[in-house]
């Protein structure tokens with residue numbers, strides 16, 4: 001299948017993150033992008049569809065802030081990456097905040113998501129990659145891959161989180177709807193629950209969100225992804241969470257995948273967006289499932305057998321040495 005990316009996606013390079021209370025190297029590194037390009041070949045450059053399709057998902061004030069956050073940080077005399085440290089858990093509302101720390105906290109759900117010098121350019125390029133892959137599929141390709149990096153599924157309309165700044169899967173889904181395809185399914189198979197994507201579509205009856213992920217009682221993002229979150233209002237029943245225990249291998253994963261695929265069929269989806277994370281890999285340094293490269297080929301094939309036009313969007317996966325081969329194996333399921 002064809003794949004799309006933008007060179008700017010390699011320019012997002014946060015220095016470090018907090019892991020179990022200690023600073024460590026940032027797991028969502030530019031090397032991930034290079035490793036996937038190495039395995040798949042250069043692919044095609046993303047086309048620039050501009051800001052409008054991003055504004056179909058994200059709040060304009062959030063986008064304006066994200067774009068200037070690092071410059072504001074520097075202007076405040078700071079070095080390194082912009083990072084908040086107070087979060088409005090209660091009664092979050094639009095406030096006329098000035099200090100960069102206050103504004104970072106207001107637009108963040110965690111401290112995994114620093115804003116570095118190249119963050120906006122990389123996130124924007126990734127969103128354009130998702131739009132380019134969607135454009136290829138709407139133009140008649142059976143499938144296309146968006147090599148998104150940074151990933152997207154943890155961020156919502158007006159907040160960043162979990163290494164994510166722009167929700168690439170949501171942006172692609174909304175672009176399909178803008179071009180007349182109303183019934184879309186998003187299948188999220190990253191190790192972590194896609195809380196941002198769920199949030200964006202929670203009350204939307206046209207977009208099914210089905211996710212298989214590590215049980216949030218033990219894994220990020222903790223507060224979302226529980227099985228009793230099923231959507232609301234017109235979206236009631238259109239969110240499906242299938243949390244699985246740490247240690248899950250293909251024997252236990254495959255039945256959950258079949259359940260999710262049944263839901264995609266029942267939704268009557270005309271188009272599928274797959275949020276693919278290779279952090280379910282047995283060798284992933286921050287995750288605890290046990291899928292192998294062979295399992296990724298089987299997973300891809302099972303999803304492809306739906307026979308739906310499909311856009312695959314890259315999410316997580318931190319075993320950099322195995323990442324390219326794992327992505328290639330998954331995409332090979334469509335061949």
Ligand code: Q9C
Nearest residue numbers: 019112151162163220315316
């Ligand atoms: N270093 C995605 O896979 N964990 N995001 C922070 C461990 C954040 C994962 C603490 C994990 C986010 C797209």
Ligand code: ZN
Nearest residue numbers: 190191192316
């Ligand atoms: Zn993940």
